[in-house]
Amino acid sequence: MSDSVAITSGKGGVGKTTVSVNLSIAFQKLQNKVLLLDTDLGMANSHVLLGVNPTNNLSSVINGNKKISEIVVKTDYGIELVSGGSATSDLLNLENKKRFRVLNEIDDYLKNYEKVKLIVDVAAGAEDNTVVFANACGRIVVIIVGEPTSFVDSYSLIKTIYQKSSFKNFCILVNQVENSKIGKDLFKRFEIITSKFLDVKLHYVGSLNNSKKVKDSIINRKPLIITDPNSDISFSFKKIASEILKTPQNEWGGLSFSLGKKKRA
Ligand SMILES: Nc1ncnc2c1ncn2[C@@H]1O[C@H](COP(=O)(O)OP(=O)(O)OP(=O)(O)O)[C@@H](O)[C@H]1O
Ligand SMILES: [Mg+2]
Numbered sequence: 608m609s610d611s612v613a614i615t616s617g618k619g620g621v622g623k624t625t626v627s628v629n630l631s632i633a634f635q636k637l638q639n640k641v642l643l644l645d646t647d648l649g650m651a652n653s654h655v656l657l658g659v660n661p662t663n664n665l666s667s668v669i670n671g672n673k674k675i676s677e678i679v680v681k682t683d684y685g686i687e688l689v690s691g692g693s694a695t696s697d698l699l700n701l702e703n704k705k706r707f708r709v710l711n712e713i714d715d716y717l718k719n720y721e722k723v724k725l726i727v728d729v730a731a732g733a734e735d736n737t738v739v740f741a742n743a744c745g746r747i748v749v750i751i752v753g754e755p756t757s758f759v760d761s762y763s764l765i766k767t768i769y770q771k772s773s774f775k776n777f778c779i780l781v782n783q784v785e786n787s788k789i790g791k792d793l794f795k796r797f798e799i800i801t802s803k804f805l806d807v808k809l810h811y812v813g814s815l816n817n818s819k820k821v822k823d824s825i826i827n828r829k830p831l832i833i834t835d836p837n838s839d840i841s842f843s844f845k846k847i848a849s850e851i852l853k854t855p856q857n858e859w860g861g862l863s864f865s866l867g868k869k870k871r872a
Pocket of ligand 2: 625
């Protein structure tokens, strides 16, 4: 079974793509093979940060013209990338059978490898998208920032996933904070609000400081964890990766749930 992590957020533009790319490299450094699936249709797509230009995307797999192995792009940093591209919206509108066939193909591709991780950069805002991809992953990371709108949207996101999948475990990453104490405090506030109304377990996996280095890394099209591995932020990425691995996987997690292979215990 491939070991998978969905990177989501209630609100757009809070750092999903930045986190997905740097965390993928951090996981790879922890001796995993990593496939990053970019289902984000935003501007700062993963391939921009990774400095590659995928010529194919999931559309060819959906059409049955190509296999996953033929559209995977290798990057200079060891991780592999599959671009959802315009197929992301196709994937959402597909009938379940076809959608699961695509997810199944990804899972089969990953089964060729040991210690493999699938990281999914999930576009914010689209409820269906979030649920489809979050349901297919064993772990879900929700990125929050210290703004009321982020709290409200993240709460709704967790509620939707919980109601549709009965997943109880959510990893929370607080981005763009001044220091780690503020990050932890924001988490506690968010946890108090959430646990009042939802029977879910939130796991704090860390915070990332607001840093110009992050912005520069996007302009330079090079992941910070590569160009500045000893910076505080790179250290935070590595710590967050290991904290995520300590959290329990959701009971129904993994692609086999979506594929209908797995029965509830
Ligand atoms: N810790 C940080 N410090 C400073 N800037 C940050 C940090 N994290 C993210 N950013 C900046 O925030 C912006 C949005 O980041 P990113 O594209 O990763 O977000 P996203 O959630 O993927 O957005 P979208 O919802 O559009 O896909 C980028 O310009 C990025 O440089
Ligand atoms: Mg993005």
